[in-house]
Amino acid sequence: MTGRFIVVDGVDGAGKSTQVERLAAALRARGHAVHVTGEPSGWPIGQLIRRYLRGELRDGVPGWSSMALLFAADRMQHVEHEILPHLEAGEVVLCDRYDPSSIAYQSAIGPDGADRTELMRWIALLNGHARRPDLVLLLDLDPQLAAARRTQRGGEAELYETLELQRRIRACYAELPAVRPNDRLVRVDASRSIDEVHAQMLAEALALLDVSR
Numbered sequence: 001m002t003g004r005f006i007v008v009d010g011v012d013g014a015g016k017s018t019q020v021e022r023l024a025a026a027l028r029a030r031g032h033a034v035h036v037t038g039e040p041s042g043w044p045i046g047q048l049i050r051r052y053l054r055g056e057l058r059d060g061v062p063g064w065s066s067m068a069l070l071f072a073a074d075r076m077q078h079v080e081h082e083i084l085p086h087l088e089a090g091e092v093v094l095c096d097r098y099d100p101s102s103i104a105y106q107s108a109i110g111p112d113g114a115d116r117t118e119l120m121r122w123i124a125l126l127n128g129h130a131r132r133p134d135l136v137l138l139l140d141l142d143p144q145l146a147a148a149r150r151t152q153r154g155g156e157a158e159l160y161e162t163l164e165l166q167r168r169i170r171a172c173y174a175e176l177p178a179v180r181p182n183d184r185l186v187r188v189d190a191s192r193s194i195d196e197v198h199a200q201m202l203a204e205a206l207a208l209l210d211v212s213r
């Protein structure tokens with residue numbers, strides 16, 4: 001039987017990586033074979049994207065729309081060469097970020113005054129042939145709380161800008177159900193303790209895996 005595809009996504013600083021690790025460990029402890037991956041992927045297009053994100057490549061830095069296309073291309077390569085083979089082997093594939101990140105980030109970064117919903121729909125369409133996840137766990141956290149968790153202090157202006165963008169990103173995530181009505185999206189309140197967040201995520205994952213057995 002084919003495996004199950006679970007995506008963990010959400011705003012920066014919500015504790016995604018910690019939760020992905022804990023969820024993988026808990027599922028393995030229950031006897032599931034789990035393949036952990038994430039995006040941008042480790043495949044060539046993903047590596048190129050990371051070089052741009054780190055500011056290592058200064059030549060022809062892609063704007064929001066070419067970035068959306070790069071992320072979509074990386075995703076399709078990731079699906080074809082990594083995600084599908086592991087699913088076909090019957091494993092649980094746990095992916096740290098997937099097309100919800102593209103839909104939320106690239107449309108939030110899009111031009112000022114743009115129709116945000118229209119941008120979200122375009123990016124959703126671009127990713128229309130990417131394997132749909134069986135479950136998407138969306139970690140939601142007030143960007144101010146996320147920033148406070150990350151740093152004790154920050155330059156006022158810079159922090160403000162970052163917060164503005166993070167707020168737009170969060171608002172786009174909140175609109176995701178309208179753009180991806182057929183995906184099983186579950187909002188997870190990440191302001192709670194690591195244990196509480198983990199418990200909800202594990203319960204959701206087990207509910208999916210138990211019915212698929």
Ligand code: TYD
Nearest residue numbers: 012013039040071097098099101102105106
């Ligand atoms: P990474 O360092 O992996 O961030 P995180 O640990 O928060 O996952 O870098 C990924 C960055 O790329 C993150 O800021 C979100 C962004 N991103 C997009 O803008 N669009 C996408 O489709 C994906 C997958 C990530």
